Structures are given as C-alpha cells and as structure tokens.
Amino acid sequence: MxxxxxxxxxxxxxxxxxxxxxxxxxxxxxxxxxxxxxxxxxxxxxxxxxxxxxxxxxxxxxxxxxxxxxxxxxxxxxxxxxxxxxxxxxxxxxxxxxxxxxxxxxxxxxxxxxxxYLPGTTISKVPLSQQLLYEIGKTAAKMDTILQKMEHPHLSTLERDKFIWSLSHVLLLESYIYVLDGDPLQEIVKSVMRLYKTSVVPKRSELRKCINHGDFNDLNVLVQPDETDGHRISGILDFGDMNSGYYVHDLAITIMYMMMEHPKPLEVGGPILAGWESILPLNEAEKDCLYVLVLSRFCQSLVLARYSVTLHPENAEYLMISSKNGVRILREIWEHGREHVEKVWFQSAAQLGEKYCM
Missing domain, CATH: 3.30.200.20 (Phosphorylase Kinase; domain 1)
Incomplete structure (x- = not known):
C-alpha cells in the first residue's frame, strides 16, 4: 500500500x-x-x-x-x-x-x-499563564501515574518497537534527515542526535519506566474558562501515540509543545516542571536528560513534518503547524546552551513549587 x-x-x-x-x-x-x-x-x-x-x-x-x-x-x-x-x-x-x-x-x-465529545477549546487558542502551565505539568504527571496502574491483556502492544514518534527511538530519524539537505537546520538536528546518543542512551537504566501518552501537545489538550478568569483543563485527546516509555519523555514532550505557543518559550519549562514535580519529583538521571529530550522532540517534530509534506503536499498547512515556530525555538534553545536553559527551568520550578504548594 x-x-x-x-x-x-x-x-x-x-x-x-x-x-x-x-x-x-x-x-x-x-x-x-x-x-x-x-x-x-x-x-x-x-x-x-x-x-x-x-x-x-x-x-x-x-x-x-x-x-x-x-x-x-x-x-x-x-x-x-x-x-x-x-x-x-x-x-x-x-x-x-x-x-x-x-x-x-x-x-x-x-x-x-x-x-x-469533550467541550472546550484547544490550549493553542488561549494565553498560557504560569498557573495554566503549572496545571498542564501536573495533569501530564497525573495522567502517567494513572496509566501506570492499568492492566489489560493487550498491554504488550504498547512496546511498539521502532515507533518513529517514541522518544526511545530518536535515532530512527537518521533515515529521514535527508529531507533537510541544504538546510542549516540539519547540522543542529545531527548534533542533537549525537547528544542523545552520548547523554540519554547511557542513562536509560536509571529512568523510570511508564506508559506514555506520547503526544501531550497544544492541540490535544482542551480548556474551559474557570471562575478566576483563568482556564481549567477540560479534555485530553488523541491516544494514538501511546507507547511504553519513561516518565521524563511525557514531561519533555509537554514542555516542547507548550513552548511553541508561548511568546517567551524559555519561560515555559519552569512552571510545567513545577506542576509535574508536585506529583512526580524527578530523579537525577531524569533531570540530566530533560534538556536533550526536549531538543530531541523538536527534531522529531520538524524532520517528520518535513517528510510528511513530501507524502501529503495537499495537507501541508496542517502538517507544518509546528514548523513555523519550531525551527526558531529549536535554534534559540540550542544557542542558549544546556547550562543556561537548565538553570532557568530548574530555578523557576523551585520558586513556583514553593509558591503553589503554600
């Protein structure tokens, strides 16, 4: 076919x-x-x-x-x-x-x-306040802890070996990277994949396993207005990318997609991380891998969107939604460098964690 x-x-x-x-x-x-x-x-x-x-x-x-x-x-x-x-x-x-x-x-x-049918509007259409980002992080962690308790005769189908969208299989992008030939972005993607190989793969045994939603993005989360002029989450959609992975994968995916919708992408990680850690504090290995996993998801999104357009040029507008901002943001967090980005995320998460726990 x-x-x-x-x-x-x-x-x-x-x-x-x-x-x-x-x-x-x-x-x-x-x-x-x-x-x-x-x-x-x-x-x-x-x-x-x-x-x-x-x-x-x-x-x-x-x-x-x-x-x-x-x-x-x-x-x-x-x-x-x-x-x-x-x-x-x-x-x-x-x-x-x-x-x-x-x-x-x-x-x-x-x-x-x-x-x-779930009521609400996609998160992509509302302002991402600190409070809402905190709730998004908290909901994503809650979802993963609930999914981990699931029992079902077909649970093994979620292993999904060679599933191209899994953060366990970032290196499969090597077969698709040709779609960026002639684009300076290709060098960044190759560098991220090298980083993934050297800093994520060796730590895998220390990451906690779970079942991932796999696509907790700005179009798959619905919100409705709440009593405080903010928004509350009213729906989680699209379980088509579910796979057996690691808790930190869904956190990285959530941060990456919410960065797409924010005027100051770097400020997104802290509140999401604070919300996540209110349910599931990260261990050291998970903290070490987070930056590279967020970059890796950007690479998956951008390379696979470019590849899909070659198959479905008629659906290019929808397929390239993420690419408009994605290239700019990937470049930005790559140029800031790991040390700076982690400092912003983890310091902000610590402050917000105290604020929302009081």
Whole structure:
C-alpha cells in the first residue's frame, strides 16, 4: 500500500451512512476536523448529544489490539478522574468496527470509533499563564501515574518497537534527515542526535519506566474558562501515540509543545516542571536528560513534518503547524546552551513549587 494512501478520505455522505448503520444515529451536522494521519468528524445527531467519529488510517487499522488498548486507556483515565473521551458501543455492542470501504483508493479496511465529545477549546487558542502551565505539568504527571496502574491483556502492544514518534527511538530519524539537505537546520538536528546518543542512551537504566501518552501537545489538550478568569483543563485527546516509555519523555514532550505557543518559550519549562514535580519529583538521571529530550522532540517534530509534506503536499498547512515556530525555538534553545536553559527551568520550578504548594 502506498504511504500516500494510508490516510482515509471519506466524504460527509459516507460518514452519515456509517453513523446511521453502526450507531443508529441520524446526523444533522457533520464537520471534518483537522488531523495528522486519521480522519476525524464532529457529528451532531438529531437524537441529541455530540460526538467525534474517528476513522483510523489504514496502517494503524491493521493493529486492532493496539487501538483496543488505547480505547481502554481513555476510559481508564476517565474513571480515574481525568477528562478523556470514551467510545460509544456500536449496535452490536463493540467499541470499534473494522469497515472495508472505498474512499478513493480501492477497498481498504479502516477501524471506526464513535467517541464522546469533550467541550472546550484547544490550549493553542488561549494565553498560557504560569498557573495554566503549572496545571498542564501536573495533569501530564497525573495522567502517567494513572496509566501506570492499568492492566489489560493487550498491554504488550504498547512496546511498539521502532515507533518513529517514541522518544526511545530518536535515532530512527537518521533515515529521514535527508529531507533537510541544504538546510542549516540539519547540522543542529545531527548534533542533537549525537547528544542523545552520548547523554540519554547511557542513562536509560536509571529512568523510570511508564506508559506514555506520547503526544501531550497544544492541540490535544482542551480548556474551559474557570471562575478566576483563568482556564481549567477540560479534555485530553488523541491516544494514538501511546507507547511504553519513561516518565521524563511525557514531561519533555509537554514542555516542547507548550513552548511553541508561548511568546517567551524559555519561560515555559519552569512552571510545567513545577506542576509535574508536585506529583512526580524527578530523579537525577531524569533531570540530566530533560534538556536533550526536549531538543530531541523538536527534531522529531520538524524532520517528520518535513517528510510528511513530501507524502501529503495537499495537507501541508496542517502538517507544518509546528514548523513555523519550531525551527526558531529549536535554534534559540540550542544557542542558549544546556547550562543556561537548565538553570532557568530548574530555578523557576523551585520558586513556583514553593509558591503553589503554600
């Protein structure tokens, strides 16, 4: 199957038919939402309620056990007090359905789920106050501690050997780095990968293992206004990148994506770290790896976005969302250097930790 034809491309009438047949719901409104490699639709049926229909790409649809695991994780978080979506059963009582359909590339199989709709706006659209960044860090740590208690027969599917988006597999970028040929950014990416090899890989045995959400970014966290003119977190979305990793990976991913949305990116790490450590204080090895892991996530994001555009030029605008600021911020924190960045993050985290714990 061509990599170009992995992402589904269903139209609204096909979606309406699917929703009717699988869930006995009559859609009065259907609207496509932006997505990376799946297809997501907002669905409001005349019977009431609001839902998201998620059609997995053909590649991920080949692994129903993994998708079942992700679906279970969402309901597990929800039962444990974090706002995640849950899957609505089909008329036959299944939480997902494997549909063999043609959306323009011949008949292929796609896993389909109807998920509950969570209210709120993505964090990318609101000002990132210190308090909100602290809450984001705290929520990310809480999520990882809850996921670690999960038991499920398909837990092993999260091992995901050679999963390109895992921070355990940063060195897989070597096969994609050619997309930066002629771009001065390539030298920084190569230097970060060398650092990863020398300063993260040898410390791995000291990092604490856990199950990672893997993509706690500014488009996957929803917020709503609270009583104090600030915002509270109202939803955690998209568990498609879940994998077995280490606690510090989700912290690094969270810091990196929140830097993208902040006018002063360097100031993001401290409050997120303070929030995180209010639940899960870091050990020395985790502290030592954090800076390089944040840089590594920038490299993954920028290189893989550039690569995806070569496959899906028609989706370039969405795929390059992160690249607009990402290149500038990666350069900035690389030029500041490790010592300076760590000092800013850890000093600020210590001060804020005292402030919010009082």
């Amino acid at each position: 061509s990599a170009k034809h992995v992402k589904p491309n269903f139209n609204q009438s096909q979606v309406a038919e699917m929703v009717k047949r699988l869930f006995r719901l009559t859609a009065s409104e259907i609207r496509q939402l932006p997505s990376y490699d799946d297809q997501n639709f907002y669905v409001a049926p005349i019977e009431g309620g609001e839902y998201i229909l998620k059609i997995m790409n053909a590649k991920d649809s080949e692994n129903p056990n993994l998708v079942e695991m992700q679906t279970y994780a969402m309901s597990f978080l929800q039962k444990n007090g974090l706002p995640a979506q849950i899957a609505v059963p089909t008329t036959s009582g299944q939480l997902m359905s494997l549909e063999e359909l043609d959306c323009g590339y011949g008949c292929q199989k796609y896993l389909v789920r109807l998920l509950t």
